[in-house]
Amino acid sequence: MTGFSRRSMLVATGSAALAGCERITTSPTVRKVLTLGEKATLSGQRFLTDRNALAPEFAPVDISPRFRVNGNFLPRSPDFAAHLAKGFADWRLEVSGLVRRPLRLTLAELKAGPQRTQITRHDCVEGWSAIAEWTGTPLASILKMAGISDKTQYLVFHCADDFSGMPFYESIDLVDAFHPQTILAHTMNRQPLPVAHGAPVRLRVERALGYKQAKYVMRIEAVASLAGIYGGKGGYWEDHSGYQWFAGI
Numbered sequence: 001m002t003g004f005s006r007r008s009m010l011v012a013t014g015s016a017a018l019a020g021c022e023r024i025t026t027s028p029t030v031r032k033v034l035t036l037g038e039k040a041t042l043s044g045q046r047f048l049t050d051r052n053a054l055a056p057e058f059a060p061v062d063i064s065p066r067f068r069v070n071g072n073f074l075p076r077s078p079d080f081a082a083h084l085a086k087g088f089a090d091w092r093l094e095v096s097g098l099v100r101r102p103l104r105l106t107l108a109e110l111k112a113g114p115q116r117t118q119i120t121r122h123d124c125v126e127g128w129s130a131i132a133e134w135t136g137t138p139l140a141s142i143l144k145m146a147g148i149s150d151k152t153q154y155l156v157f158h159c160a161d162d163f164s165g166m167p168f169y170e171s172i173d174l175v176d177a178f179h180p181q182t183i184l185a186h187t188m189n190r191q192p193l194p195v196a197h198g199a200p201v202r203l204r205v206e207r208a209l210g211y212k213q214a215k216y217v218m219r220i221e222a223v224a225s226l227a228g229i230y231g232g233k234g235g236y237w238e239d240h241s242g243y244q245w246f247a248g249i
């Protein structure tokens with residue numbers, strides 16, 4: 001597997017997908033549906049269009065001098081300790097499940113692919129926010145490489161950490177997965193992602209609340225349903241507290 005060295009191929013697929021989106025929104029059928037939606041319920045129509053909108057981006061001057069650490073700050077597993085000791089040299093991001101080409105990507109391969117940098121605000125439900133600059137690999141480019149099957153409805157992010165032996169995980173749907181600001185970040189404020197903030201890579205899904213921003217991502221699994229996964233509600237906090245699976249902002 002040549003990983004992300006075929007950069008031009010990925011860039012080409014990216015623009016093809018974008019052209020596809022433009023075709024969808026201008027198609028008469030979708031316009032008709034949107035018009036119907038407008039008549040039926042304005043909020044429904046707004047919901048449809050808003051999910052693809054970009055989260056606000058900020059200027060370097062807006063970056064928070066201190067970004068709080070929340071939840072786990074160092075996974076306890078011996079596996080993670082070993083990866084940390086080797087500077088993640090043997091670490092691989094696994095992409096599995098309903099994909100045509102399961103992947104095992106090194107950090108170098110991830111960094112060699114298309115990259116995106118964005119300065120965004122993180123909003124935690126516990127009532128704090130912080131702005132940081134994130135650089136990472138668009139999830140869309142990884143998913144295109146892996147070739148997700150038509151049956152895929154969700155992406156599950158399996159993390160290295162746990163709470164009392166219960167693994168942390170999260171999930172998103174395909175709208176968020178292919179959103180241009182959804183990246184696997186390896187760099188925070190131009191430094192390698194600190195361990196406390198989720199090294200080696202964390203999800204940034206900028207239209208969602210803090211608990212969706214999975215740290216310590218080890219494996220991405222494409223699934224048709226969340227039913228069989230841990231508590232079945234799509235995430236650690238969704239399973240263990242009242243947090244909603246859909247955490248759009």
Ligand SMILES: Nc1nc2c(c(=O)[nH]1)N[C@H]1C(S)=C(S)[C@@H](COP(=O)(O)O)O[C@H]1N2
Pocket residue numbers: 067068069070071072123124125159160161168196197198210211212213214215216
């Ligand atoms: N693996 C993992 N991801 C996680 C958490 C966690 O405990 N473990 N906490 C979540 C919550 S509630 C928030 S607000 C953010 C905190 O990210 P930070 O530590 O970089 O501020 O990560 C989210 N992702």
Ligand SMILES: [Mo]
Pocket residue numbers: 070123124125126210211
């Ligand atoms: Mo949070």
